[in-house]
Amino acid sequence: MGPLTVWGEGRGFRVVWLLEELGLAYRLRDVDLRPGADSDPAFLAVNPGGFIPALQDGETILVESIAILEYLLARYGRGSALAPAAEDESFALYQQFLHLGEAGLAGTMFFAAIPPRIAPDGQGDNWTSRWAATLFEGRRRLVARQLARAPYMAGDAFTAADISVTYALDFARRVGGVAMSADEAAYVARTSGRDGYRRAMRSCHATRGWVESLGEGPF
Numbered sequence: 001m002g003p004l005t006v007w008g009e010g011r012g013f014r015v016v017w018l019l020e021e022l023g024l025a026y027r028l029r030d031v032d033l034r035p036g037a038d039s040d041p042a043f044l045a046v047n048p049g050g051f052i053p054a055l056q057d058g059e060t061i062l063v064e065s066i067a068i069l070e071y072l073l074a075r076y077g078r079g080s081a082l083a084p085a086a087e088d089e090s091f092a093l094y095q096q097f098l099h100l101g102e103a104g105l106a107g108t109m110f111f112a113a114i115p116p117r118i119a120p121d122g123q124g125d126n127w128t129s130r131w132a133a134t135l136f137e138g139r140r141r142l143v144a145r146q147l148a149r150a151p152y153m154a155g156d157a158f159t160a161a162d163i164s165v166t167y168a169l170d171f172a173r174r175v176g177g178v179a180m181s182a183d184e185a186a187y188v189a190r191t192s193g194r195d196g197y198r199r200a201m202r203s204c205h206a207t208r209g210w211v212e213s214l215g216e217g218p219f
């Protein structure tokens with residue numbers, strides 16, 4: 001096994017947060033997508049798709065932040081309460097929210113919030129982005145219902161599903177300007193109050209710089 005390397009922040013924050021929670025050593029390799037992934041051939045060799053994050057574990061490379069969380073938990077977090085076992089009564093909710101955080105929430109918010117910011121003049125306000133925002137709102141109701149029932153996505157205890165969903169809510173608030181409900185704000189305060197989150201924020205310097213520029217922190 002080689003050293004674990006996380007390529008890129010963005011959703012890589014989820015990966016770093018989990019690594020901090022698990023107490024695993026890792027290296028964070030900066031990836032700046034602004035000049036285009038083509039300007040970073042070493043990164044393109046790791047992920048020819050040109051998106052972040054990627055995880056390198058010796059000879060093994062994988063992408064997709066949720067797949068990376070599952071990989072790390074299965075390989076290095078066996079028995080960790082961050083990943084309830086299949087027999088656990090919280091397993092179904094755990095699986096659901098682990099994936100909803102990306103496929104339902106961050107993914108839809110990405111297409112709601114980013115195109116209006118980067119589209120050529122006159123094309124920023126478009127039907128597809130508004131529709132993506134509508135989809136985000138629909139999926140967010142599952143989070144609202146869960147928070148009315150329990151403090152965390154899988155129930156009474158913090159799990160990797162909270163890493164997934166907290167990232168999505170933070171992204172929606174910071175990038176999409178989405179106002180958090182009282183329950184969501186209290187939830188994010190709970191999850192991001194963890195030492196693991198703070199350590200991840202200190203490690204992810206690009207994310208930290210951006211978040212502090214929004215008036216949050218210091219971490």
Ligand SMILES: N[C@@H](CCC(=O)N[C@@H](CS)C(=O)NCC(=O)O)C(=O)O
Nearest residue numbers: 010011050051052053064065066102
């Ligand atoms: N579903 C993927 C999404 C990855 C993604 O869209 N990453 C963004 C930054 S957080 C990115 O690299 N965007 C640029 C691109 O896709 O070219 C994941 O969870 O890792």
